[in-house]
Amino acid sequence: MKDIEYEFWIDYIHKIGKKHSASFDTVLDLCCGTGNSIIPMKKYARELSGIDLSLEMLRQAKNKGLERIVNGDVRALPFKKGFTLVYSIFDSLNYLIEEDDLLRVFKEVKRVLIDGGFFIFDMNSIEGVKYIARQKEIVEEDDEIYSVWRYKLSGDVITLYLSVFPKNEKDGDRVDEVHRERGYSIEKVKELLLKAGFRPVVEYECFTNRLARKGSKRVLYVAENRKEKF
Numbered sequence: 001m002k003d004i005e006y007e008f009w010i011d012y013i014h015k016i017g018k019k020h021s022a023s024f025d026t027v028l029d030l031c032c033g034t035g036n037s038i039i040p041m042k043k044y045a046r047e048l049s050g051i052d053l054s055l056e057m058l059r060q061a062k063n064k065g066l067e068r069i070v071n072g073d074v075r076a077l078p079f080k081k082g083f084t085l086v087y088s089i090f091d092s093l094n095y096l097i098e099e100d101d102l103l104r105v106f107k108e109v110k111r112v113l114i115d116g117g118f119f120i121f122d123m124n125s126i127e128g129v130k131y132i133a134r135q136k137e138i139v140e141e142d143d144e145i146y147s148v149w150r151y152k153l154s155g156d157v158i159t160l161y162l163s164v165f166p167k168n169e170k171d172g173d174r175v176d177e178v179h180r181e182r183g184y185s186i187e188k189v190k191e192l193l194l195k196a197g198f199r200p201v202v203e204y205e206c207f208t209n210r211l212a213r214k215g216s217k218r219v220l221y222v223a224e225n226r227k228e229k230f
């Protein structure tokens with residue numbers, strides 16, 4: 001994640017959020033990982049909480065300034081209604097491989113958002129995961145590690161086999177990880193958001209002001225928890 005411009009990413013989320021009149025008062029970082037976006041988001045959020053399934057990732061998120069940090073599963077959020085904004089970045093929700101699980105997450109997010117609250121997140125589309133899989137194998141090197149990234153595509157699901165080799169013995173042994181993500185079409189994500197009760201839903205070509213189109217690889221979704229008027 002070293003090369004990722006989190007400041008730029010969060011400024012973008014803020015710009016799009018403000019365009020839709022989202023409030024950054026009580027904010028939840030869904031799948032916050034090691035908390036890379038906490039410091040940039042602290043510029044905008046009055047109160048910031050984070051949740052992630054991985055204890056190892058959360059250990060690194062500690063002391064970065066979160067008001068609340070929770071080790072938990074986004075399919076069953078351990079929070080009450082009260083957030084003005086829930087956001088999730090870096091295709092975290094693509095880790096929900098089953099459509100039913102993604103729907104569960106959307107319903108949970110709706111439950112914890114105040115009326116008029118916003119849910120802003122990005123996801124890789126099917127074209128997005130296919131594009132990543134075309135790379136097949138990448139080897140990277142920096143001052144501390146070598147890393148080998150191998151991709152395998154099966155249907156809409158991409159599996160990343162990642163091996164990290166520390167250059168310095170004192171940094172420990174080789175680490176192997178497997179990451180699995182499913183690409184979701186814009187139609188499917190919108191269908192599930194509407195099913196969960198969000199409306200309206202707007203989708204952008206990620207990092208731009210333009211609406212996403214068929215073929216967009218990374219899509220930013222903006223969904224409002226607006227009470228229906230009768």
Ligand SMILES: C[S@@+](CC[C@H](N)C(=O)[O-])C[C@H]1O[C@@H](n2cnc3c(N)ncnc32)[C@H](O)[C@@H]1O
Nearest residue numbers: 031032033036052053054073074089090092095
């Ligand atoms: C690609 S990382 C992104 C982390 C962070 N958003 C960032 O941009 O640095 C995906 C994160 O999703 C988390 N995750 C995956 N499935 C989850 C689940 N069901 N509940 C909570 N966190 C989950 C992983 O532990 C991981 O930290």
